[in-house]
Amino acid sequence: MNTSDNAELSVRSYQHGDEETLIDLWARAYxxxxxxxxxxxxxxxxxxxxRPGVEAEDVVLLEHQDTLIAYGVLGRKExxxxxxxxxxxxxxxxxxxxxxxxxxxxxxxxxxxxxxRARGDEIFEVSVPSTEQFMVGALEAADFKPEKxxxxxxxxxxxxxxxxxxxERRGSEIAAIPAQxxxxxxxxxxxxxxxxxxxxxxLSSSGVSVEESAVDxxxxxxxxxxxLLDIIFRRDDVANIIRDDRIRVQPETGADALARLLRxxxxxxxxxxxxxxxx
Amino acid sequence: xxxxxQRRLGEVPGEExxxxxxxxxxELRDFRPEDERRIVETLAAAFPHGWHGNAFWRWKHVQRPGxxxxxxxxxxxxxEMVACFHGATLPLxxxxxLIVDVSFDGDFAVMPGRRGKNIPLRAHxxxxxxxxxxxxxxxxxxxxxxxxERFYSKFGYRFVxxxxxxxxxxxxxxxxxxxxEALGERILERGKVRETLARRPMVINLQIETLPAFHxxxxxxxxxxxxxxxxxxxxxxxxxxxxxxxxxMGRWKFVRSVISSLLSFxxxxxxxxxxxxxxxxxxxxxxxxx
Numbered sequence: 001m002n003t004s005d006n007a008e009l010s011v012r013s014y015q016h017g018d019e020e021t022l023i024d025l026w027a028r029a030y031x032x033x034x035x036x037x038x039x040x041x042x043x044x045x046x047x048x049x050x051r052p053g054v055e056a057e058d059v060v061l062l063e064h065q066d067t068l069i070a071y072g073v074l075g076r077k078e079x080x081x082x083x084x085x086x087x088x089x090x091x092x093x094x095x096x097x098x099x100x101x102x103x104x105x106x107x108x109x110x111x112x113x114x115x116x117r118a119r120g121d122e123i124f125e126v127s128v129p130s131t132e133q134f135m136v137g138a139l140e141a142a143d144f145k146p147e148k149x150x151x152x153x154x155x156x157x158x159x160x161x162x163x164x165x166x167x168e169r170r171g172s173e174i175a176a177i178p179a180q181x182x183x184x185x186x187x188x189x190x191x192x193x194x195x196x197x198x199x200x201x202x203l204s205s206s207g208v209s210v211e212e213s214a215v216d217x218x219x220x221x222x223x224x225x226x227x228l229l230d231i232i233f234r235r236d237d238v239a240n241i242i243r244d245d246r247i248r249v250q251p252e253t254g255a256d257a258l259a260r261l262l263r264x265x266x267x268x269x270x271x272x273x274x275x276x277x278x279x
Numbered sequence: 280x281x282x283x284x285q286r287r288l289g290e291v292p293g294e295e296x297x298x299x300x301x302x303x304x305x306e307l308r309d310f311r312p313e314d315e316r317r318i319v320e321t322l323a324a325a326f327p328h329g330w331h332g333n334a335f336w337r338w339k340h341v342q343r344p345g346x347x348x349x350x351x352x353x354x355x356x357x358x359e360m361v362a363c364f365h366g367a368t369l370p371l372x373x374x375x376x377l378i379v380d381v382s383f384d385g386d387f388a389v390m391p392g393r394r395g396k397n398i399p400l401r402a403h404x405x406x407x408x409x410x411x412x413x414x415x416x417x418x419x420x421x422x423x424x425x426x427x428e429r430f431y432s433k434f435g436y437r438f439v440x441x442x443x444x445x446x447x448x449x450x451x452x453x454x455x456x457x458x459x460e461a462l463g464e465r466i467l468e469r470g471k472v473r474e475t476l477a478r479r480p481m482v483i484n485l486q487i488e489t490l491p492a493f494h495x496x497x498x499x500x501x502x503x504x505x506x507x508x509x510x511x512x513x514x515x516x517x518x519x520x521x522x523x524x525x526x527x528m529g530r531w532k533f534v535r536s537v538i539s540s541l542l543s544f545x546x547x548x549x550x551x552x553x554x555x556x557x558x559x560x561x562x563x564x565x566x567x568x569x
Contacts, residue, residue, distance in 0.1 A: 033372075037370060129444065155434060191433055235437060
């Protein structure tokens with residue numbers, strides 16, 4: 001798509017039936033990111049249109065010759081300094097050039113900010129991925145200031161299930177590790193009500209089987225749950241964790257294969273959580 | 280690697296216990312439609328800034344597509360609701376093609392008189408077991424560093440690295456008013472500044488681009504910011520919003536912003552020469568030790 005012709009970008013608010021197009025644009029704009037709730041029309045209507053304080057006019061679409069190129073949603077947020085406006089969702093057509101995307105963000109933010117001012121808000125907030133330079137640049141140019149905010153914290157409920165789901169995604173990369181089995185004995189230093197069993201992983205050329213089992217394995221691994229979480233969510237590097245004895249393997253000849261296996265567990269996307277998911 | 284500490288179920292590390300949980304005859308149960316009013320009352324009583332009201336609660340919880348009564352746990356003691364805990368099981372994309380169910384927890388409320396009896400822990404444990412049975416992989420939510428360190432980290436909760444960057448802009452006078460008044464308190468800690476302002480208080484009119492005009496009265500007692508300008512003001516300053524932003528971004532950014540605003544004629548001060556003596560006296564009083 002190219003918007004560098006002389007046709008004006010037009011601004012309009014949400015109309016019944018737009019949700020499918022908006023959801024599709026958001027999913028394409030952030031296809032490489034994790035950390036958000038995928039939406040369907042029913043869920044989007046609930047979390048955006050039916051949200052108290054949001055009206056159809058707060059969903060602003062930017063179009064080029066009747067084709068959607070960007071949209072943003074203005075929500076409300078109470079703060080200690082009074083009412084605030086917060087951009088719940090902001091997405092721009094990824095096939096545009098960086099300059100076109102910056103221009104789209106600037107235009108959308110300006111419309112949403114004006115709307116927020118008009119209703120008497122004291123502050124106006126936007127969350128964007130730091131890796132999308134066109135968004136960051138547009139906001140800095142409009143005198144927005146980066147601020148600290150609440151972040152997402154997680155704990156693993158189903159350790160085996162999570163490891164299984166991630167490793168199933170790794171397919172052929174598992175086959176590159178020599179066929180062998182690992183028994184993970186997982187511990188948690190902090191309080192935990194749920195039991196942490198013995199998880200056995202059998203690697204083979206056809207993939208990996210992950211199950212709770214007392215059957216012997218080639219290697220026994222003792223791991224802190226927090227260290228596994230650090231690896232999965234890329235809070236720390238596998239090499240550091242093994243070096244610091246936070247995950248140990250016996251016999252030690254299995255250390256290289258274990259490191260390769262653990263690296264496969266790391267999530268491979270940057271995370272971006274739009275304000276709409278923060279509720 | 281440290282050996283895991285053995286703890287009894289119901290015992291939170293670091294939490295001072297004022298009563299044995301077994302002494303508290305409470306019932307943990309799922310949400311029932313007739314609970315709504317009492318839940319909102321519990322939330323309103325437990326949160327320092329109150330709660331948003333029934334309509335907001337209804338939207339956030341029971342009207343959410345896929346809502347299940349088991350996602351809201353109420354804690355009943357006799358006839359009284361003493362606590363409530365909320366979760367929402369939703370799909371979370373971890374990376375392209377990898378989506379797992381996550382329980383987003385929040386709106387945990389315990390009535391002030393019922394705290395210190397491990398009620399949150401009992402609810403947390405119950406929800407943990409239910410989530411595992413329901414095939415939920417992760418649980419968590421959004422919180423501050425302080426709350427994570429004080430409470431959640433004891434359960435193994437960790438922040439997930441994110442590229443989410445949060446930007447903010449002041450568009451009303453109230454946040455500026457608070458900042459100016461707080462700044463005044465800090466400046467007036469210096470006795471010499473107070474003495475200088477007692478001899479000659481000042482009023483400055485300020486017109487920040489994109490914000491309504493206001494004036495700041497600087498006296499020996501306080502700095503106060505009010506909407507509108509005053510004819511009797513000793514000085515008037517016109518400035519772009521960027522100068523205000525740069526104030527908190529380090530000395531060099533501020534200096535750069537001031538110079539660029541002066542060069543573009545967007546930063547102007549009227550009465551500066553007339554007030555230069557007073558401003559110098561204030562600067563000297565601020566620098567000088569009491």
